[in-house]
Amino acid sequence: MSSELTEDQRNVLKAIVHNESFYSFDVQRATPKGEGYMGSLFNISLKGERNNLELIFKQAEPTDNVEHKMFVRNAYLREIYIYNNVLNQFENFQKENNVINGFTGYAKIYGSSDKENNEYIILENLKGSGYKMWNRKVPMDDEHVALVFSEYGKFHAVSLAMKEKSPDLYDKLTENLDDFYGRSMSVEESKEMINNVLQIGFKAVESNDSAAQLFKRFADVAEKFLLEDMQNLDEQLVVTHADCWCNNMLFKYEGTQEIQKPNGVCFIDWQLSKIGSPVLDLAYFFFVCTTGNILHDYKKYLKIYHDSVTELLIQFSCDVEKVFPFTLLECHWKKYAKFGLYIALMTLSFMLCETEVPNWTEFIKYEESDREEIAFEGGSGVSEQGQRIIDIINVMAQNNLI
Template sequence: MGDRVKQKVVEWLKDIFEKESVENLEFEFPDYDNSGGYAADIIFVDLSGIQNGIKKNYSVLVKKGKEVSQALDTLGLKRGYACEVELYSKTIPIFRELAEEKHCEPFKNIPECYGTVERDEEFIIILQNLKPKGFRVHDILRPHDLDHLKLVLEAYANWHAFNFALRDQKPAIFEKLGRNMRGIEKTELFRIYVNTLQKEIDFVVDFYKDRKKPHIAEKLKNLRKKVKNESRKCFVNEDEKYYIVRHGDCWNNNFLFRYNENERPDQVVVIDWQMGLLGSPLADVSQFILYCSSRKELEHLDELLKLYYDSLSRKLQELGSDPEKCFPWKACQEAFNRYAPLAVAGMTLSIRASFRKDTEPSYNITDSVETGDFCGILGEGVRDPEEYFDRIDGVLEFCVNKGYI
């Protein structure tokens, strides 16, 4: 990281923390691993200062949008940066106010945000660094067990409940949310995303050659033909009555877990909201379950969906809204069936990303404008091909048997 970037980071942090009367600020830049920031730069900073005569220490994560270029404009990444800034600076405070009005717990499954910057095509979010508090990403090669799945589903249920309650009680405010979350289906990003899904489906189909399961390969080929149209309908919410602000990127690396002394997860935080968009809550739920489970966990699908809906209903009632009015159980079940096929398509990309070999070090996300897909992130082939196939085949067999594809 160059001196110019460090200087800019110090300026942003001073602007934010001095407004909170934190003075005599000092900064250190620890050498944390910040790999994987393909769509944004991640910078860790430890800072200290004096507030009301008391010394304060902060460990923060600065999330900085890539330098704006024609390629980034073409990809529409500015939309994603603006979306995430809006979520932390406006949506979360609105939900916090709603919780205070109803005297209930706010949405807590998200990093604390100290402040945001959006000016001169700069998009900056200053978040609490959760690494020192013991939060970490789940092992990318292992499916989430039921404990992990339930924690995330409860978090999504609470997020969706705040959306539905606001939409129910303050519809004018809700409709102002997501100003940056519309129109993704018209962007080059959408075309590249669809191309990537189609190529990953082809990649999986190749694995089925000589494995005596032609029925699954044929199901995948039929799904490939539908991906573009079904994705477009999902993003424009065609015929979707129950839409909310979605997370939109529900794969392994976007959840940080804290573990107790028995190494069981007891808290989860959802990160990376730049793919946020308006849509069905079950588009997130189906995506998360199919991306992060194996066949073993999917055998508990009915239990997991019921847990999600019960959590959603409890929070809606706490917030003063009627679950049957906002999002009936029957609508929840139907929505899972509707969005499961898209989740299956995305699962081919998510699991490939989990089993990828080392990504080309020189990979730049802007290369996708020229290549027409994001496959450069995935490198060549997969590690542990048989384990990769067993994982993906188990999910596909389950989905075929259930009639999702």
């Protein structure tokens, strides 16, 4: 990876400096470890007379591997499209309908390139505005979980309202938002990946007979669930974030240094965004990022989520009982919540590890012995990962979700 930006890229930054009324900029290479970015990352500081502006320059990683190169390109094209088109149209749609306290949980985009071999995106650096990342090794607490569910409610509500009030606009906006990652694999490759993920689960529960029996119940239907049930177009109701672990969220706080309360969350890394059931976002986040009593209180957070959806739909003058009643959310949860178990199997493996965090799309391609070395050998994450998987299985079984 190049440690410097090209002259053309620097000229783009110079144009931003001019357009935003700053006088200079500074580029510092950042380390991508743990940040969830696929490629080179640079911190950009724009200097002004009275204030500065911090940006992130995210650039696709050069590679000679044709398959990986195509995946990375598609990922950058998807994220660029989400920022320039979907989120931009969502913002305009909310303004046109005079929505107050709507969905704003994303960074501002300042520039992008979809040119082959020069894909990049320039975004507001939210950390420069006081946003912080949650410690990936610590299960998320009640206040943060409630805030995330509420913000996802706002995000999904815009899709639901646009589909109801401006269906032609919504259809055009989402016509190409399929699962490009799944589409990139053959059926046999998909089945192999599913089997690899399930082996992580069997390894985690091998010393717990009860959990092992329950997990086998899930494993027996996992292939059909993932390759058939999740492809039901009639239930792909919203644009989803689709990469919902804690490293792809940044939180802002209020209060004193000793007592801080989260009062804002922004979602980052939109490279896998696609249309789908809203429960795919909720289940991914919930079962990967929480544990203990919070897992058992899932109905509380579904209520928080639906209240948030309802509040926005009312502002859009939509009939909530027609567009997205709570009973529909319950039906989707019953059908799709098990996706959270599947995604937790692959994500918890590296989320709790002591070493560098790999991207899950690469992690799952590792040889089985390498995955097990990260997931199960040494360190405090070993028993914790197994117990968290067992907890998820038990909660799902108790509530007839598997």
